[in-house]
Amino acid sequence: xxxVLRKFTALLFLALLLDGCRYREPGxxxxxxxxxxxxxxxxxxxxxxxxxxxxxSKTVFALSSIEGTSGTGLRVKxxxxxxxxxxxxxxxxxxxxPYDTLAFxxxxxxxxxxxxxxxxxxxxxxxxxxxxxPFLKNLSGDWQRIEVPLDTLIHSAPGTFQQTRELSxxxxxxxxxxxxxxxxxxxxxxxxxxxxxxxxxxxLLPAGLGAWCYGEPALTLELVKQYNAGAPAACRIRYLFxxxxxxxxxxxxxxxxxxNPEHALAIARGLENEAMVFPMIDGLSGGAELxxxxxxxxxxxxxxxxxxxxxxxxxxxxxxxxQEDFIxxxxxxxxxxxxxxxxxxxxxxxxxxxxxxxxxxxxGYDWATDPTAFxxxxxxxxxxxxxxARTAGGKAMIGIPAIATHREFxxxxxxxxxxxxxxxxxxxxxxxGSFAAIDGVAQxxxxxxxxxxxxxxxxxxxxxxxxxWYYPTRISDDIWTLxxxxxx
Numbered sequence: 001x002x003x004v005l006r007k008f009t010a011l012l013f014l015a016l017l018l019d020g021c022r023y024r025e026p027g028x029x030x031x032x033x034x035x036x037x038x039x040x041x042x043x044x045x046x047x048x049x050x051x052x053x054x055x056x057s058k059t060v061f062a063l064s065s066i067e068g069t070s071g072t073g074l075r076v077k078x079x080x081x082x083x084x085x086x087x088x089x090x091x092x093x094x095x096x097x098p099y100d101t102l103a104f105x106x107x108x109x110x111x112x113x114x115x116x117x118x119x120x121x122x123x124x125x126x127x128x129x130x131x132x133x134p135f136l137k138n139l140s141g142d143w144q145r146i147e148v149p150l151d152t153l154i155h156s157a158p159g160t161f162q163q164t165r166e167l168s169x170x171x172x173x174x175x176x177x178x179x180x181x182x183x184x185x186x187x188x189x190x191x192x193x194x195x196x197x198x199x200x201x202x203x204l205l206p207a208g209l210g211a212w213c214y215g216e217p218a219l220t221l222e223l224v225k226q227y228n229a230g231a232p233a234a235c236r237i238r239y240l241f242x243x244x245x246x247x248x249x250x251x252x253x254x255x256x257x258x259x260n261p262e263h264a265l266a267i268a269r270g271l272e273n274e275a276m277v278f279p280m281i282d283g284l285s286g287g288a289e290l291x292x293x294x295x296x297x298x299x300x301x302x303x304x305x306x307x308x309x310x311x312x313x314x315x316x317x318x319x320x321x322x323q324e325d326f327i328x329x330x331x332x333x334x335x336x337x338x339x340x341x342x343x344x345x346x347x348x349x350x351x352x353x354x355x356x357x358x359x360x361x362x363x364g365y366d367w368a369t370d371p372t373a374f375x376x377x378x379x380x381x382x383x384x385x386x387x388x389a390r391t392a393g394g395k396a397m398i399g400i401p402a403i404a405t406h407r408e409f410x411x412x413x414x415x416x417x418x419x420x421x422x423x424x425x426x427x428x429x430x431x432x433g434s435f436a437a438i439d440g441v442a443q444x445x446x447x448x449x450x451x452x453x454x455x456x457x458x459x460x461x462x463x464x465x466x467x468x469w470y471y472p473t474r475i476s477d478d479i480w481t482l483x484x485x486x487x488x
Contacts, residue, residue: 034099036167036183037088039065040072048168049084055467059084061171068181069105069143076178078171080114085170088183093123096161099185100151108139111176115251115286118148119170123163124380128153128348129170131289131326143181149190156325156350157388172286197355198335203315205341205359208238209483210397210451212280212345217242217266220455224271227480235487237275239397239451241317241345241361242267244279245306247299253290255299257281259306261313268312276314278343279307283319289326296329297336304337315341315358323348331356345399349385354394360385361451364434365401365408371425374408375433382437389446396444400434402427402452402479404461404470411471416460420471427472428479435486450483 037045051057061084066075078084102118116132130153135146154161167183213220220240228236244264248256261279268277281303291299307316316334320327323346334342341358347366354360362385368374382398389396401408408430411420438444452475460469 034094034185036090036102036185038071038182039068039074039180045074045086045088047084047086049080050082054082054465057081061085066179068179070182073105073179073181075109076171076180078114078178079175080171080173083170083172085119085168087166087168089166090164093163093165096120096150096164096185097154099187100149100154100190101186101188102148102150102167102183103186104146104183105143105179105181106136106139106146107141107143107179109141109177109179112174112251113137113139113178114174114176115172115289117170117172117289119168120153120161120164121166121168122160123165126160128157128160128350129322129324131324132169133289143179147188150185151190152325152352153350156352158351160350196332197352198332201315201335201339201341201358203339203341203358205395205448206238207234207448208236209449210239210241210361211237212399212451212454213240213242213263213267214454215457217263217270219457220267221270223455223475224275227483228274231484232487235449235484237452238449240267240271240275240277241280241343241451242277243282245281245303247281247283247320249283249285249287249291251287251290253287253292253295255288255291255295257299257302259303261306261310265310265312268310272312277312278315278317278341279313280317280319280345282321285320285322285324285327288320289324291326291329293329296333300330300333301337304334307338307340313340315343317361318342318344320344321347323353325350325352328352328356349388351388351392354389354392354396357394359395359397359448360389361397361399363453364399365405365430365453367407369407369423371429371433374430375436378433378437379440382434383441386438386441386444386447390444394446395448396446397448397451398434398438399451399453401430402475403454403456403473405453406461406466406470409461409470409472413460413469413471414467416462416469427476428482431479431482452483 045063047061047063049059049061051059059081060079062077064075066073113136117129120128135148224237242264244261245259264277264279307313331342343359344357345361345363347363367377411422413420456473458474460471461473462469
């Protein structure tokens with residue numbers, strides 16, 4: 001190696017180190033196959049289910065031993081309402097990067113094959129999911145060897161999987177019996193098919209604040225105009241995400257789309273020269289793993305037609321939860337039919353999520369019930385989000401809990417008009433953790449601004465499956481003041 005090349009390499013390593021982004025030096029030679037679980041050792045499968053979070057869940061999830069392919073195997077009897085699964089903890093942290101394939105044995109004894117996901121958990125508690133549906137389409141009563149490529153997952157988040165502590169298999173709703181055996185990691189030399197990354201929109205995405213909007217448009221118009229009148233230009237609300245429709249998927253992967261843009265249009269008309277409106281389309285991603293190219297193309301065409309009919313809509317904002325890589329074809333297909341920016345709210349992400357969209361908004365909440373733990377989570381997640389945005393050449397916003405979430409809140413009640421129990425915390429206490437984490441990143445040139453959760457009626461946070469009401473759901477005066485003063 002020449003002296004010039006040595007110096008260049010050293011400078012590159014130093015630059016990446018100082019930048020705070022992950023960097024991986026060339027690894028050791030390819031490792032031999034690694035047995036994750038054969039169900040004959042002390043590393044037993046650990047069951048979990050939605051009963052741990054959902055009151056009144058009737059999910060049944062039972063594990064037992066059977067005769068497997070070469071010894072003991074695992075039988076799973078399941079009747080799942082929301083989710084359940086089994087975890088395979090590793091005795092010591094494992095580096096996934098030398099491997100490109102997860103292989104295991106499986107068979108279906110009773111019922112239909114449910115929607116299954118793999119979940120990799122890193123040493124710092126981050127979780128990364130991938131669908132198993134494409135690999136289990138022909139599962140029958142005979143043992144089959146399933147091989148799942150990992151290289152796309154690993155290379156979409158380089159450095160993330162150097163310390164992996166657990167693999168889980170997650171079951172979505174369904175009823176039946178399945179058997180598993182011999183989970184192992186291999187390096188086959190196979191590479192996943194390259195994915196075409198769509199071009200970015202040419203529309204400008206200037207610096208500014210954002211906000212998710214709920215309730216009557218008049219509330220959003222009043223609060224945005226009032227706040228912007230006293231805010232510095234760089235801190236004005238420029239991005240609004242009002243609900244305007246939903247996507248749903250059935251068990252075959254077919255998609256349904258409903259479009260209700262009236263509130264979003266009213267906001268766009270009332271703030272035409274004040275803020276950009278990105279109608280929000282929400283939904284659950286379960287079932288989307290079975291959607292094919294034709295489904296994504298048809299769905300994107302419908303959404304783009306609805307979007308293009310309204311020149312006041314600046315772009316579109318997706319909130320499909322949980323965010324999974326199998327949703328990326330929707331973002332790519334959108335760009336075939338519309339030049340408007342494609343944005344998405346995410347709780348989990350990787351480099352490809354930034355590459356397929358024009359702007360990602362981190363749902364930086366529902367992390368902790370007290371400000372100290374929230375600050376710790378923010379310090380871990382927000383810098384990584386901004387670093388990944390920069391590495392992928394994407395744009396980022398950080399969502400902050402300006403009103404109650406299901407974990408960060410000031411008061412809670414069993415009835416909509418009943419007595420409220422105080423936590424002793426204020427929403428602004430949580431916000432200080434968000435801002436400290438943002439300010440702690442030396443360079444965040446990909447950051448456009450923060451997004452407020454949320455402009456919402458003063459009726460308490462209460463979703464369709466909630467049994468309690470969370471408060472406050474109006475942004476306090478001290479938070480509005482803090483937002484303005486941060487830019488002065």
